[in-house]
Amino acid sequence: MDEKTHNVSGSLCPAMASADILGDKWTLLLLREMFLGTTRFGGFQKAIPRMSPSILSKRLKTLEAAEIIVRKPSPAAQAGEYRLTRSGRELGPIVENMAVWGMRWRKRSIAAQDCDVGGFMWDFHRTLNTQWLPDGKTVILVQISDRTELNTWWVIANGDAVDLCPDDPGHDVDIYLTASLAVLVALWLGDINLKDAIDAQSAFIEGDRHLINSAQDWMAQSPLIGVQSALAER
Structure with missing residues (x-):
């Protein structure tokens, strides 16, 4: 053979x-x-x-x-x-x-790829750090500034339970988070922190003062955020 x-x-x-x-x-x-x-x-x-x-x-x-x-x-x-x-x-x-x-x-490739909005928001909502949110229901409205479709998402946290809605569920919004999809992905991957994004005016946050002050703590983050890129070791 x-x-x-x-x-x-x-x-x-x-x-x-x-x-x-x-x-x-x-x-x-x-x-x-x-x-x-x-x-x-x-x-x-x-x-x-x-x-x-x-x-x-x-x-x-x-x-x-x-x-x-x-x-x-x-x-x-x-x-x-x-x-x-x-x-x-x-x-x-x-x-x-x-x-x-x-x-x-492959982190550069991951961040640069054509990200699916729905898939990303699904990851975003289930990696919210709910322990930093107040007791009871918290409604976060995520507005994706560079998208014309599927650009508004309601994230509703109540204890450890977090729901995601692409349509207005009719609840009062506690906090508004606005950024492009690329910036939201970078925040989630840990490439930038929220304060730097706000200072650079690439992300905007409005609403309840306590939620604004604690935003870096409750912000959704990838469970692999602590994994160091091999490129950073060179």
């Missing part, structure tokens, strides 16, 4: 066997959501808005067939819920290490 034929044939390499299932961006995004607690079809759609329902359904079936997830009926959800198996749970460190590697070596 020549080298070309050998490479095309089935490989005994376990890494290749894993890549056959996991070597797809939609699959990795789907698994990431499951590790973050998403279990329902509708939740996956909100978290990964660029993923079409047909692709989502196909990837879920692929993961089910590989026994990485199982589908369980749920009285509260007609479509049921998807849960990780032991095999799926063991992928957690792999996905996390890939994220850490991306922050160390």
Whole structure:
């Protein structure tokens, strides 16, 4: 058997066997959501808005067939819920290490890419530092200044529960945060802090005085914000 034929044939390499299932961006995004607690079809759609329902359904079936997830009926959800198996749970460190590697070596690419507004705001709302917010309900209106569509988002925090609404839910707004999408992403990634963005007039914040003064504390931030870029070590 020549080298070309050998490479095309089935490989005994376990890494290749894993890549056959996991070597797809939609699959990795789907698994990431499951590790973050998403279990329902509708939740996956909100978290990964660029993923079409047909692709989502196909990837879920692929993961089910590989026994990485199982589908369980749920009285509260007609479509049921998807849960990780032991095999799926063991992928957690792999996905996390890939994220850490991306922050160390691909951070410039991550920040520069065409970010999906809905996907970013989903990450933003669930990484809000709610422990720094007052007791009771706090309504934050995020206005994305350089977008003509999906440019206004209501983030509603009440204790540890945080909801995200692209349409006005009818609540009084406590704090207004206005910036371009690029600046919001930079704030979330930790590339700039809020005070510097406000001083540079690339971000604006108005509303309750206590929330303004504590904004740097409650501002949503990536859970990987402490990972140092490899470029900074040079």
